[in-house]
Amino acid sequence: MDTKTTLDLLADRAATPLDQAMSSPPSLYTDPAILDMEIKSIFEKEWHCPGLAADIPEPGDYVTFSIGEQQVFSMRQKDGSIRTFSNICRHRMMQLLEGRGNTKVVVCPYHAWTYSQDGSLRGAPYMDRSETFDRKKFCLPEIRTEIWNGWIYITLNADAPSTAELLAPINDLVAQFRMDRYVPCETQDHVWQTNWKLLTENFMEGYHLPVAHRATVGQWIGLDDTIFPPDVNPHFTWQTFTKDETAIYGRAAEACDYLEGKWRYTTIMPTVFPAHMYVLAPDHVWYLSLRPRGVGEVHVRFGVALAPERLDAFPNKQAALKDLITFFDHVNEEDRFVVEGIFTGAQGALAQAGPLSWLEREIHDFQKYLAGKLCSPQNATARVAAE
Template sequence: MPKDHIDPIAALRENTSVPFERARAMPTEVYTEQSFVDAELEYIFRKDWYCVGRADALSAPGDYVACELAGQPIVVLRDRDGDLRAMSNVCLHRMSTLLHGRGNAKTIVCPYHAWTYNLDGKLRGAPAMTKNEGFCKDQYALPQVRCEEWLGWVFVCLDPEATPVAAQLAEVAAKIEGYDMANYSEAFYEEHVWDTNWKVLAENFMESYHLPVCHAGTIGGLSRLEDMICPPGHAAFNYHTILKDESLRIAMAHPSNDRLEGDARRTTYLLALYPSLMITLTPGYFWYLSLHPKGPGQVHIRFGGGMSNDFAADPDAQDNFTALKTLLDEVNVEDRGCTEKVYRGLCSEVATPGHLSHLERPNYDFAKYLMARIDAGSSS
């Protein structure tokens, strides 16, 4: 029989009031109700930092990436002074969006009427405007958006009052100092849309409890549940760690790396930087997902990865990474299948959240973060 209508925010508040030792998965309404997506966009994605990718992918003047953040079209680019900047990606004439995807542009040209902007956002030229007496080119400049780089990652934020990224993630930087995360180069970047809720995919990343089953065809056999450590989360992030098998050489610290010692040389960090940047960081390579909701039942995914520059001079580094990328693609196929099945199950009239394993501690902390952000936003 159909469920009675339940306020998803009230349901999450009750869910997160329980200590972790008795916690259950989040209520189904948190994933399936449009009203909860609206709250997320208003109180989370309009307020927190969103990652658009790696800085080394925007290395030359004019390199850009476009995104939509909480309904706002934004472009992030490297300007002629070599600085990263973010700005509105909407023309100031008839309001077409300007740049799309990733690429390089000497100037920003509107695809509708060819109004043209410099890389700092100032209007450079506008055809056939000389007969409008009120038009003054110098009065037009694309609105700027906050943009920060942290350890090689590029973030944007719509809230001028948000705490800087480096301050929010200082504890992360301290934990992974020996990896030198800024010293990794992106080797691939893709964008995808999957038919699942963004939180389902985020939670799937946050726990490795599913690895032996969901990834039985790829990495599941190398995933020992007893080696997984899931400490309590922090205000702006959670993480867990896995010890990698030394048979995957590019997951180990390079012989020249004198920053890591002992088990740290084969430890993988799975970092969930709130709200939606998920990073698998090994001493040799990294890959990431940056997520944004597209309604309750779809998620936009920025998927990228690359190698530590410690491996750059190794003659077999590219072959090893090509093999790794093939593996990551296969893992993604498995994750897509699992997470889309979860969303279909969440939409069932009889779906009921079960108790969490100790290996799902990050999921509990994620739920607490969501509730805290929504409560803080709605009460301000």
């Protein structure tokens, strides 16, 4: 199917009422021209989440990430703020930092140009004979960083509205969990063999939980309790569901004195478009933050953090954390199996879109989001170029 037909079908799906909604055409997930448009119109424009602010609590703590082709790192400053810089050396473009860690200064591994934590160039060996060289002119470019309810959000877009504004409608819903106190327990980076949108869609919908996750979280969840937002929002979607008393994770610890009634066993699952999604429960949060790496590969950043009162309640913390990580590794494996399976399926000549359940309402919200970004009039030129 050509790119124009795929995008016309996406626009059509987005405009279809929910009770007649269909999943997106297979080519939406396999066409490299669509990915190019997504990088330009979505990833380079939107906010992305490299992790929790609590992941980097001390000055010099850093975490690396990327937006499209741009490598970046977020670093805790001496004044307690978090700032995000280009992770590319101003000398000859070597990548500066890898992974995560702590450093007093950022030293390029190529010729040892050295940057301060605020991105300014502090030293450049053997540049003393370069007459016009002025190290003040070679700071690392900085991009916007905001903290929202404990999350770090970053964007390349100088004109994007703030996260406080975009996410205001879900602020109270999320803030009641006081997630900014949650203690990070694990972060992992993986590459899965699927299209990034298949993983976003998979994470959003609860329909698969009792089946694909029957060995883990699926057995605790009552789908009939699922609640969706009253209105479709162009920046995020969410659902809530409850977990019964057999749930090992997902219910408030006894010492939790700020959640009442149903909220003590309710989980909220927001997706901040395009690629940050999380399960926020009274005792834990776990999240994925995605970055496409080609049409059929996606970088997956996974993290889990616990409410401090949950952590304190474990008689043996070390053993409890080991169990928790094993458990979530299992959940992730269950998801990897299905999203890689769908990507393989989407490439078959007989693959076709099918009807959506009411439990897949958020996939329909996501179609509206994608159509708004990829099928809008300003993208007409890009669509013609992509054909």
